[in-house]
Amino acid sequence: MSLLAGVVGVQGDVSEHRVAFERAGDALGFEVETVAVRDSGTVPDCDVIALPGGESTTISRLLRREGIDDEIREHVEAGKPTLATCAGLIVLDHPDDERVKSLGVLDVRVERNAFGGQRESFEADIAVEGLDEPFHAVFIRAPVVESVGEDVEVLAEFDGKVVAVRQDNVIGTAFHPELTHDHRLHELLLGGLDKDD
Ligand code: GLN
DSSP, rough: OEEEEEEEEEHHHHHHHHHHHHHHHHHTTTTEEEEOOOOOSSSGSSSEEEEEEHHHHHHHHHHHTTTHHHHHHHHHHHHHOOEEEEEEHHHHHSOOOTTSOOOOOOOOEEETTTGGGGSEEEEEEETTTTSSEEEEEEEEEEEEEEEEETEEEEEEEEEEEEEEEEETTEEEEEEGGSSSSOHHHHHHHHSSOTTTO
């Protein structure tokens, strides 16, 4: 089957997510086409989407301005796979930060820039639920998940802090899985799809 993967392209690592989806598709035997989402009207055609990192205040404002926010909400509510990384995770949650107009589709609370000062950016090998080998995770001014609702599964922790979660069709990571050549998280996201559909 052939899938269309949309990478929300108002900011962040758009091409890296597109490549990761293509590689994940190859590994799973899916034909994956990718598209950058910059306007409304694209997300409804997508089978899968990713929300990259960047600056969550800016991303949420642009999504709203372009009318992409409601389309993402509908995509998630329709049960379609969604990967949200770093600022993307902040955009999907229910934070207490008024500057981020978050979509409220993921039942978590996230603290922005939670590693602070000297830990602004770092890399670490972490265990991720569902993956056999550790994942090399790149953290850049990363958030952490402070609390999760009952339908949310914790996929990974680092230093006792939750850094990856799954709620049904949505995977959220505080780190950047698109920045290494390891596409296993994109694969995990696509893995639930039936390739004979
Ligand atoms: N610190 C950013 C924010 O709060 C997220 C950083 C990132 O996406 N790498 O929006």
